[in-house]
Every structure is written in C-alpha cells, then in structure tokens.
Amino acid sequence: MPLLAVAMLAGLIVSLTTPERASAAVEDYRPATYNMQGGGGAGGSKWTTDIPQLMNAGYNVIALQEAGPQPPPTARLLWTSRYLAGNDQWSGWRVYEYEWDPFPRRINLPWHIYWVRTDFSGPAGVNGGRVNLAILSNQDAPEVFIARPTFWGNNGLPSSRPALGIRLAQTLFFSVHAVSPSGNDGAGLLRNIAGLAGGRDWAAMGDWNREPNTLPIQQGMHRYTAGTPTHMGGNGTNRELDYMVSNEAIPGYGGVAHGYGSDHHAVMFRRLAANAGVRLFDAHDGNRVLDVESQNSTTWGSSIVTGNITPGAYGHFKFVPEGFDRYTIRVTKRDSGTNEQCLDARDSRLRRYPCDGSVAQRFDVQYWSDTGELRLKPDNRSTCLGDDTDFGWGTEILTTMTCSKGEARFNFRFDYDPGPNAPLVV
Incomplete structure (x- = not known):
C-alpha cells in the first residue's frame, strides 16, 4: 500500500522499503489533465469512453477533476487511508486506491486510480458529489499526498479544495481544481505543493479556473500551456483554464488540447515533435x-x-x-x-x-x-x-x-x- 504525506500544519514523510526504479523527471512521464465534467455523459460514463482513449494514446499519468461521484464500477478497491487533517467538526479527507483494467481482453497490467472525495454534497463515504479529484497511473505509486487547501472558514472547515498527489520514483504529480470562477486559491495551492515536495521535481496539473498569465507563481515555477482555449463556456467565453505548473524548467515543452465529451478539453504534455503540425x-x-x-x-x-x-x-x-x-x-x-x-x-x-x-x-x-x-x-x-x-x-x-x-x-x-x-x- 502507498505511504501518506500530508501538507497540513506538518508533513508526514515515512521511509520506504519497497524497491523502486531510478529517479525520473516530469518529462520522462507522459502526463495529461482532464476535467471530466462529472464523469458521466450522453454516451455513457467518460470513464469508459474518454479515459481509455487517453490511455490508448500513451499517456500514463492522468490528473482528473470533476471525476464523478465514484470511480468506475469495474475498479477494485485496494486500500483506504485513514482520515487526513480532520478536527472535531469534520473528519477530513480519505485517499482511496483502486486497481482497474479497462481492457480485460488484453494482456495488460492493471492501472491504478487514486481518488479523494472533495465534494461532500452526497452521502457519506467515497460516493460524494461529482466534483472529486483523481489521478490515474499505469504505475503503483509508493506514496500519496494531500496538499493543504488555501482557504478555511472560521468554523475550522476548508472552504476550498486540497490537491491530490502521488509520487512516481522521485517525481510528484498533483491533480488541482481551483475554486470557480476566480481560481484565487491557485497561488496558495502552489505554495503548499512546493513546500510538500521539498527539493523533488513536481508538476501540478488541472483546472486552475483562470488564464495562465493571471496565475501568480513563485520564482522557480514554470507554466506549460496549450496556448488555446480549453474550457468551452459558450457565448464567447471560451478560456484557457487547464494547464500545468512545475518547478522544472523543461525546454521545448508544451501542451496540446483535445476535446472529448466534457466542456473542458483534455491537455496532454510533451516536447516539440518532428513532423508534427x-x-x-x-x-x-x-x-x-x-x-x-x-x-x-x-x-x-x-x-x-x-x-x-x-x-x-x-x-x-x-x-x-x-x-x-x-x-x-x-x-x-x-x-x-x-x-x-x-x-x-x-x-x-x-x-x-x-x-x-x-x-x-x-x-x-x-x-x-x-x-x-x-x-x-x-x-x-x-x-x-x-x-x-x-x-x-x-x-x-x-x-x-x-x-x-x-x-x-x-x-x-x-x-x-x-x-x-x-x-x-x-
């Protein structure tokens, strides 16, 4: 099972005994981000329509926002964390790890879904409302993270979402869904993510709910964008809201947006390619x-x-x-x-x-x-x-x-x- 690290008042870092492959950087993976608009859709669940297309295209670390009320029904629960960062009024978040094989007729290693409920509008347990966070990876992450939200109410309850993170080798990937419509918690989330990562490479992908050039970043952070609208708001309000921020300066790196069944486009990240338009x-x-x-x-x-x-x-x-x-x-x-x-x-x-x-x-x-x-x-x-x-x-x-x-x-x-x-x- 994965270990936990929580960017709250203090971080919990536990030594690891499981063998790992050598350290890798952000660009050694094939990351993507996708706001699923709730995981459902007219043609069925986006877990069975859109997500397999991203997987088949070769992307292997996929940050998901609005991932629906629960993971796909064919996913098998492997592990549930203790409650994280709770108090007397609120029990906190729990991270769930699932094993999922969307291609059962193939000789294929199962994928791993890391899930945290951030929408508490539904019943207790994992089955919250549709605005939840997940990360999908074709590797089993040895460590998972919850990065502290930016805003808290006077009642001690969070008034914005945390970020969900996993570690692959010594690189951390986070799924981020900033508050709508302003995205004004994004800068605080980045500070909390950077503090949790320490000196390790990290990338935070997701729906920032503000244009890239309006998101405040600290020295040493870099934005990677598709340079095109990624949220189809209608009435001329299409905006670029989905992109990556990383502490790595990656030469020739950028995103490419592709529309599926959501009002957000998925954004995939890679270096400049030969013979590509x-x-x-x-x-x-x-x-x-x-x-x-x-x-x-x-x-x-x-x-x-x-x-x-x-x-x-x-x-x-x-x-x-x-x-x-x-x-x-x-x-x-x-x-x-x-x-x-x-x-x-x-x-x-x-x-x-x-x-x-x-x-x-x-x-x-x-x-x-x-x-x-x-x-x-x-x-x-x-x-x-x-x-x-x-x-x-x-x-x-x-x-x-x-x-x-x-x-x-x-x-x-x-x-x-x-x-x-x-x-x-x-």
Missing part, C-alpha cells in the same frame, strides 16, 4: 503567430511576418529532420501540384522558397533555458531569426538577429496531438 509565435511580440505575407502559391520569396494571435491557413509549419540535428521548417499549406515551401534565410529577412536542400533552409533548433521557447539559427549564418523590434501585425522576421536578444525568442503550439511517442526535436 505546429504554429510558431513571436514571444517578443505578444505571441503573434508567424504567417506567410503573400500567400499566392506562385509567389516565391514571400516574407514571413507576424500576424494575428490566431493563425491563418499559411501559419502552420512542421519541423522535418535533415540529419546532424538540423531541420527544415516547412509551410504545411500548399496548393495541389505546387512544390513544398520551406523557410529560407538566404536574405536578411526570412522568406518562403521551394524546398531545395540548401544550407539556408536548414536550422539548428535551440531551446532557451526556460519553458517552451525556441531559438532558430540558420546554418548559413552566425545569427538567429528574430523580429525587427516593431510590434503588431506585419512585423517582419529577420535572419540577422543577435541570438542572445529577446527578439530571437519563439513559442510553438501543436495543431493536433502527435502522441507521446512522436520523435522529439532535440
């Missing part, structure tokens, strides 16, 4: 998308410029390996019967030309030391790509930017989920 954004200019200025298929030498925040048809690219850790960056969109177009650094401004294998069309993809930002250095130059220090629509991308300047920073976002096993751009 991506959008490129100018990090120096408010993440305006890179786009082809003149999009006529017969126009060679069209400049690459910053466009709107949402890319047009010609604002999608793929990184194609060319050997020796170099890549061509190809415009995905082209008309039938036309040659494939590549980004080209032969001039002082970045342009689009037919792919010809020349040195001006090969790029060294370098990662900045912080989150997913890229630096793109043409093989024919000692300089990097960068904007011309103007701002707004139509800013041209230079090939002559000093590589250490902020103008040389770019972000990427996936057009679709390439899957966790897609080859990495190094």
Whole structure:
C-alpha cells in the first residue's frame, strides 16, 4: 500500500522499503489533465469512453477533476487511508486506491486510480458529489499526498479544495481544481505543493479556473500551456483554464488540447515533435503567430511576418529532420501540384522558397533555458531569426538577429496531438 504525506500544519514523510526504479523527471512521464465534467455523459460514463482513449494514446499519468461521484464500477478497491487533517467538526479527507483494467481482453497490467472525495454534497463515504479529484497511473505509486487547501472558514472547515498527489520514483504529480470562477486559491495551492515536495521535481496539473498569465507563481515555477482555449463556456467565453505548473524548467515543452465529451478539453504534455503540425509565435511580440505575407502559391520569396494571435491557413509549419540535428521548417499549406515551401534565410529577412536542400533552409533548433521557447539559427549564418523590434501585425522576421536578444525568442503550439511517442526535436 502507498505511504501518506500530508501538507497540513506538518508533513508526514515515512521511509520506504519497497524497491523502486531510478529517479525520473516530469518529462520522462507522459502526463495529461482532464476535467471530466462529472464523469458521466450522453454516451455513457467518460470513464469508459474518454479515459481509455487517453490511455490508448500513451499517456500514463492522468490528473482528473470533476471525476464523478465514484470511480468506475469495474475498479477494485485496494486500500483506504485513514482520515487526513480532520478536527472535531469534520473528519477530513480519505485517499482511496483502486486497481482497474479497462481492457480485460488484453494482456495488460492493471492501472491504478487514486481518488479523494472533495465534494461532500452526497452521502457519506467515497460516493460524494461529482466534483472529486483523481489521478490515474499505469504505475503503483509508493506514496500519496494531500496538499493543504488555501482557504478555511472560521468554523475550522476548508472552504476550498486540497490537491491530490502521488509520487512516481522521485517525481510528484498533483491533480488541482481551483475554486470557480476566480481560481484565487491557485497561488496558495502552489505554495503548499512546493513546500510538500521539498527539493523533488513536481508538476501540478488541472483546472486552475483562470488564464495562465493571471496565475501568480513563485520564482522557480514554470507554466506549460496549450496556448488555446480549453474550457468551452459558450457565448464567447471560451478560456484557457487547464494547464500545468512545475518547478522544472523543461525546454521545448508544451501542451496540446483535445476535446472529448466534457466542456473542458483534455491537455496532454510533451516536447516539440518532428513532423508534427505546429504554429510558431513571436514571444517578443505578444505571441503573434508567424504567417506567410503573400500567400499566392506562385509567389516565391514571400516574407514571413507576424500576424494575428490566431493563425491563418499559411501559419502552420512542421519541423522535418535533415540529419546532424538540423531541420527544415516547412509551410504545411500548399496548393495541389505546387512544390513544398520551406523557410529560407538566404536574405536578411526570412522568406518562403521551394524546398531545395540548401544550407539556408536548414536550422539548428535551440531551446532557451526556460519553458517552451525556441531559438532558430540558420546554418548559413552566425545569427538567429528574430523580429525587427516593431510590434503588431506585419512585423517582419529577420535572419540577422543577435541570438542572445529577446527578439530571437519563439513559442510553438501543436495543431493536433502527435502522441507521446512522436520523435522529439532535440
């Protein structure tokens, strides 16, 4: 059974005797997060419709919010913790571990569901209301955690939710569901998670109920996002609420959102992948998308410029390996019967030309030391790509930017989920 650590007034850390594999970092796993909107759905339980799709796609640590009133009925209860952080008025939380095999006809090791009731609107026991937390993993976690909520009432009862965590090797993963609609307990949850983790690597995934750039984080914390709305609120209120915060600075790392049966999209996390469709954004200019200025298929030498925040048809690219850790960056969109177009650094401004294998069309993809930002250095130059220090629509991308300047920073976002096993751009 797993051990317990509780980020309350004091933490309980117990030595472990079970053998474990070597330490791993966040990016060595295949994490995802999904607000299930209660676990049910018109087509049946999302446990049997949506979750197996994430599992089949290769994601192996899945943080769940609004996971419904109970785990799937085919899950087998293995272990129940004592009550955690209770007082005279309230008995506290209990962590339940289940073993679950959603693919019984396969030769398949069972998965583990770690469950905590955070919605006490239903009857006693595990069967609370639908707004409960869970983590699904294909490994048995040797230790589970409850991170202290941010807010408490005068009656000594919590007025916001805790975070549920598990340890895999020496990496901690947490499922977080901040309060709606403000998400103003998120910063406090992060402080409690960081204090519980100590010096270990950790990642907190979930529904933060606020946009990433409005979530206060401490020095040494990093946000990893899909860069697209993840909550479909309707009436023009779609917002990006589901993402990851980690104490690891993971170069070239980001999320990709995919809709299932919930009003939230699932978000899966991975590094930049070769041959995957991506959008490129100018990090120096408010993440305006890179786009082809003149999009006529017969126009060679069209400049690459910053466009709107949402890319047009010609604002999608793929990184194609060319050997020796170099890549061509190809415009995905082209008309039938036309040659494939590549980004080209032969001039002082970045342009689009037919792919010809020349040195001006090969790029060294370098990662900045912080989150997913890229630096793109043409093989024919000692300089990097960068904007011309103007701002707004139509800013041209230079090939002559000093590589250490902020103008040389770019972000990427996936057009679709390439899957966790897609080859990495190094």
